[in-house]
Amino acid sequence: DAGVIQSPRHEVTEMGQEVTLRCKPISGHNSLFWYRQTMMRGLELLIYFNNNVPIDDSGMPEDRFSAKMPNASFSTLKIQPSEPRDSAVYFCASSRSSGVSYNEQFFGPGTRLTVL
């Protein structure tokens, strides 16, 4: 079975450009999570969706960040405009939610973003 799929795997862009990260969760999973990982701040949850609905976006740094989940098999995380401090590895993860927090999360390979 395919795991969580993310694209692109690497992205190098210039400050001010728009960046779109993509994620395809595991089929049948109904919760999707976007994380950011840096050496300084560790692994941070940015936003998570349940049944395609954003449940908690309190981790989204600022208005430059937005996320969508138009259907059960696709999600995007957009940064516009990008800044050098956004450089990080962005992970998407999915899980099968049953309404209680007893579910392992499956992580994608991540997108390494570098903003020059």
Next chain:
Amino acid sequence: GQQVMQIPQYQHVQEGEDFTTYCNSSTTLSNIQWYKQRPGGHPVFLIQLVKSGEVKKQKRLTFQFGEAKKNSSLHITATQTTDVGTYFCAGPLSYNTDKLIFGTGTRLQVFP
């Protein structure tokens, strides 16, 4: 806000030595999960503990959940080079939520 801290931050061991990482939460957890991230890789789920005082083993790995459900530990017996990576504990922000708060992680380096 809720915090999950891990110690040590880094650990270097000789192959064959034991290793332990400790996880401490500022609040009581309904359960705790452990993940391993290899260098350049992504976090991979290892195990989940739910009951107070629970102990689970996976080959050379022993996981423990504290009686007060605010701390946990991962012990590796006789480390191997394949154990290299960062180990994270993670707990839910509150009951009935999928949102996990990840610990700060312990990076393990094993020298042959």
